[in-house]
Every structure is written in structure tokens, then in C-alpha cells.
Amino acid sequence: AQTVTQSQPEMSVQEAETVTLSCTYDTSESDYYLFWYKQPPSRQMILVIRQEAYKQQNATENRFSVNFQKAAKSFSLKISDSQLGDAAMYFCAYRSAHGGSQGNLIFGKGTKLSVKP
Amino acid sequence: NAGVTQTPKFQVLKTGQSMTLQCAQDMNHEYMSWYRQDPGMGLRLIHYSVGAGITDQGEVPNGYNVSRSTTEDFPLRLLSAAPSQTSVYFCASIATGTGGEDQYFGAGTRLSVL
Numbered sequence: 273a274q275t276v277t278q279s280q281p282e283m284s285v286q287e288a289e290t291v292t293l294s295c296t297y298d299t300s301e302s303d304y305y306l307f308w309y310k311q312p313p314s315r316q317m318i319l320v321i322r323q324e325a326y327k328q329q330n331a332t333e334n335r336f337s338v339n340f341q342k343a344a345k346s347f348s349l350k351i352s353d354s355q356l357g358d359a360a361m362y363f364c365a366y367r368s369a370h371g372g373s374q375g376n377l378i379f380g381k382g383t384k385l386s387v388k389p
Numbered sequence: 390n391a392g393v394t395q396t397p398k399f400q401v402l403k404t405g406q407s408m409t410l411q412c413a414q415d416m417n418h419e420y421m422s423w424y425r426q427d428p429g430m431g432l433r434l435i436h437y438s439v440g441a442g443i444t445d446q447g448e449v450p451n452g453y454n455v456s457r458s459t460t461e462d463f464p465l466r467l468l469s470a471a472p473s474q475t476s477v478y479f480c481a482s483i484a485t486g487t488g489g490e491d492q493y494f495g496a497g498t499r500l501s502v503l
Contacts (some may be wrong), residue, residue: 281429315477317494363431372439375420375483376447377492379431 274299276366278380285354286388292339293349293383295364303369306340306347307377311361320362323347325369351385359387392416395480395495402470402502410465410498412480418491420483421463425449425476426497432479438463439485470502 275298285291297306308320323331323340330338335355339348351358364380396411414421422437424447434447438457452474454466467474478498484491 276431315497315499317479317497319492373437373445375422375439375481375485375492376434376437377422377424377432377481379424379433381429381431 274301274304274366274368274378276364276378276380278364278383280383281381282384282386284386284388285351285358287354287356289354290350290352291354291385293351293362293364293385295347295349295380297345297347297364297366297378299345299366301368301370305367305369306338307365307367308336308338308347308349309363309365309379310358311363311382313360317363321349354387356387356389359385361385393480393482393493393495395478395498397498398496400498400500402467402500404471404502406470407466407468408470409467410478410480410500412463412465412482412495413461414463414482414493415461416482416484416491416493417460418482418484419460420485421457422447422481422483423453423455423463423465424479424481426479427476435465435478472502474500475502476500
């Protein structure tokens with residue numbers, strides 16, 4: 273079974289600085305998707321960035337980028353120029369690309385990010 | 390507007406009461422699922438459905454019942470609520486077979502069982 277591990281329960285960053293959130297996963301599959309979700313106090317799950325495992329190029333979305341190391345099964349999220357609005361819980365998630373359960377998302381336990389003004 | 394509609398947003402139950410959490414999507418997605426979120430645990434899969442008439446259990450199915458009579462709706466039933474079911478519940482709808490970008494969550498239901 274696949275697992276997702278986020279080893280940092282809490283992180284803090286100064287406004288305008290850069291922070292990296294860690295995520296590792298375990299799977300025997302070769303084709304899958306990885307995601308970072310942001311959950312602000314409103315509880316809404318907001319997709320920040322996604323990565324397809326077959327793509328070697330790291331995904332980027334404006335100030336958000338990932339470092340995807342497939343062999344090491346690592347998927348970290350880098351937030352550049354941190355803003356107060358980035359403060360939230362961040363979840364790393366895994367999803368198989370094939371099979372009957374390919375819609376199932378497996379989540380890490382989350383990292384709570386604080387941004388200091 | 391396209392998306393996942395989840396109701397109610399808040400609910401308080403007494404132990405032993407029953408209720409249904411509603412989830413509807415208008416994107417014609419075949420795959421729908423229910424998750425619960427507990428402090429320090431992330432989101433865990435309760436039940437999922439790959440199409441009308443087909444449901445299956447996830448990681449934490451005990452105490453919950455689901456059915457999928459239409460593509461649009463996927464209700465979650467608590468037959469006899471227990472305090473351990475106090476949680477935040479999310480419904481998700483996903484277009485499988487795409488590049489992973491077509492997945493949506495409802496706004497969540499905060500449930501308290503006294």
C-alpha cells in the first residue's frame with residue numbers, strides 16, 4: 273500500500289523569504305500523480321501544484337515549485353517570496369494513475385505553515 | 390457554476406442519531422469519494438465510487454454507509470452516530486484518466502457528535 277509522510281508538523285517563515293516543505297512517499301507503482309494542497313482556516317482544499325510521475329521536469333506555479341526526486345521518492349514544495357496569505361495547512365498527496373482505485377488520494381498528515389510579518 | 394456541493398456545512402448530533410451528508414457534482418465525473426479529517430491525521434478515505442451503482446470501502450469505512458444511484462450524487466450516511474465520528478468530512482469528485490488536474494473538493498462538513 274502507498275504511504276505519504278510529511279515529517280514537519282509545523283514550519284515558520286519570514287514574509288518575503290523562501291521556505292521548503294518536505295514530503296516523501298512509498299509506492300511500487302511507476303505511474304502516479306503527486307499533489308500539494310493548501311488548506312486555509314476556511315477549510316477549503318485548494319490545489320497548489322501537481323506533478324505527473326512520468327515527467328522529469330519539476331512543476332512550477334508562480335511562486336510555488338516542487339523538487340521531484342522519483343528515485344528517492346521525494347516531493348518537496350518550495351514557496352518563494354512568502355506572503356501572509358500563504359499561512360495555512362499544507363498537505364502532500366499521492367494518487368495512482370491506473371487501476372480501479374486510481375481516484376483515491378492518499379494524504380500526508382500535513383504541515384502547518386506560519387508566515388511572520 | 391461547476392463544482393462539488395456539500396451540505397450541510399455544520400451539524401451537531403446526539404449519540405445514536407442518524408443523518409445523511411449530501412454531496413453533488415455537475416461535472417459528470419465518474420469517480421466520487423468521501424474523506425474525514427481529524428487533527429494530526431490528514432484526510433483519510435471512507436468510501437468511494439467509480440460510477441453509478443458501484444461503491445467500495447476506503448481506509449476507515451466502519452459506521453458509514455454510501456450508495457450511488459446517479460452520477461451526480463454520492464450521499465454519506467451515519468446510521469447511529471458515535472462521538473468517534475466527530476470530524477470534518479470532505480466529498481471529492483475526480484475525472485480519472487486526465488492529467489490529475491481535474492479533481493475538486495466540497496467545502497467540508499464539520500460534524501460534532503455529543
